[in-house]
Amino acid sequence: MRNLLISLAIKYQGDYFKIEKAIKNNEKINNKIPIQKAITILDKQYPKQLLDLEFPPFVLFYKGDISLLNNDLIAVIGARNYSEYGKSCTIDIVEKLCKHYVIVSGLAKGIDSIAHRYASKTIAVLGNGLNYYYPYENKNLYQHLQENQLVISEYPLNVKPKKYHFPFRNRIIAALCKSIIVTEASYKSGTMLTVNEGLALNRDIYAVPFAYNETVNCGTNILIQQGANILTKENINDLFDKL
Amino acid sequence: MKTINDFEKHYWSLDKLVIGIDEAGRGPLAGPLVVAGVVFPKDYISEEIYDSKQLTEKKREQLYEVIIRDALYYDVVIVEVEIIEKLNILEATRWGMSEIAKKANVDIVLTDALKLDINKEVVDIVKGDQKSISIAAASILAKVTRDRIMYKMDEKYPEYNFKNNKGYPTKQHFKALEKYGITEIHRKNYKPVIKAMQSKLF
Numbered sequence: 001m002r003n004l005l006i007s008l009a010i011k012y013q014g015d016y017f018k019i020e021k022a023i024k025n026n027e028k029i030n031n032k033i034p035i036q037k038a039i040t041i042l043d044k045q046y047p048k049q050l051l052d053l054e055f056p057p058f059v060l061f062y063k064g065d066i067s068l069l070n071n072d073l074i075a076v077i078g079a080r081n082y083s084e085y086g087k088s089c090t091i092d093i094v095e096k097l098c099k100h101y102v103i104v105s106g107l108a109k110g111i112d113s114i115a116h117r118y119a120s121k122t123i124a125v126l127g128n129g130l131n132y133y134y135p136y137e138n139k140n141l142y143q144h145l146q147e148n149q150l151v152i153s154e155y156p157l158n159v160k161p162k163k164y165h166f167p168f169r170n171r172i173i174a175a176l177c178k179s180i181i182v183t184e185a186s187y188k189s190g191t192m193l194t195v196n197e198g199l200a201l202n203r204d205i206y207a208v209p210f211a212y213n214e215t216v217n218c219g220t221n222i223l224i225q226q227g228a229n230i231l232t233k234e235n236i237n238d239l240f241d242k243l
Numbered sequence: 244m245k246t247i248n249d250f251e252k253h254y255w256s257l258d259k260l261v262i263g264i265d266e267a268g269r270g271p272l273a274g275p276l277v278v279a280g281v282v283f284p285k286d287y288i289s290e291e292i293y294d295s296k297q298l299t300e301k302k303r304e305q306l307y308e309v310i311i312r313d314a315l316y317y318d319v320v321i322v323e324v325e326i327i328e329k330l331n332i333l334e335a336t337r338w339g340m341s342e343i344a345k346k347a348n349v350d351i352v353l354t355d356a357l358k359l360d361i362n363k364e365v366v367d368i369v370k371g372d373q374k375s376i377s378i379a380a381a382s383i384l385a386k387v388t389r390d391r392i393m394y395k396m397d398e399k400y401p402e403y404n405f406k407n408n409k410g411y412p413t414k415q416h417f418k419a420l421e422k423y424g425i426t427e428i429h430r431k432n433y434k435p436v437i438k439a440m441q442s443k444l445f
Binding site: 032033034035036037063065066131147157 | 255258259260282284285286289290312313315316348349
């Protein structure tokens, strides 16, 4: 049965709704060992917190150390266009947390990449097949992650990145983590979509405050205004019980 | 260093599953032969997995864990000394490899320069452990497994220093053979072992 799920996911390029339809129609394809490494919703290692989702992925393709999923996970996400302030906050937060938590992010340019780079244990959730280096400038980071850390995707190896994959992918990041930290964000951004997913799933949201004269990346201030926990160097130790 | 993987790349592009098979312990005078097979997922890469003989023991131990973690499937067969004595070492190797190849649900079998008579497509590659990541990984599983067995044997027969020579013919191993004779894990169809048996008799 799990072989069938993986084969269907490969056949339908990871398209959730096509896979769902194939399962409902009782579609049968060969039951050989699938050629791509994956865990399925039927497996013991499948992260139970993903079942909180309305559309939990049937299959997660992966490269690297799948056991990282068994740890306490915290998402650290943010803007592609970042400021020096956002960068230094991200580094400080990740370095404090990563001794006790595995850092999850989306391998985007900017804050996501910084979070992966400074974490000792980290998981990247992609919106494309694992054979694609997207964005290309993250190629070296990506190669390090797939050999020494963990990269996962609901899309099979050769699926190209498509625009609508990324907001859909965000639901996985939000569902995996009990806490979501936003270190820098513009008002309208993918980061905000992940936060909305997290709120719907009852996850804890933390945001780093920005300065009075900040006009572009002031998304975190809006999050705080709307009720996210304010995260500062002074209170971070009190907010996370393992610190 | 890194393997070239032309064979894997070719078959993976056709969505065919490939198993690489290799062995450890054809040369030693004592201890089993260990054969292993590894199936990696399509497009698997690693900078580190390379011919087991060119890696340090510590590195092999680390990579053993990585291979088991990353493989879609792996298998290890221990060919005991009695079988080696009955078949000769080459046939024993073929037998072990064929057992693994038959059992694995794959399309293509890659071996390190050894033809197998089985019902699957077999590609024998000269210097396979340097050209194929699957064979290189199999050689690491085989070598580590065999070394672990020889450490146990060293506890049982401390006179032969198996923990260092792993059963291979070293000066010190010959001396121990002269002094203490052979054990039940010595391969009694190997010339130096036969010699040691005779010198004990007369």
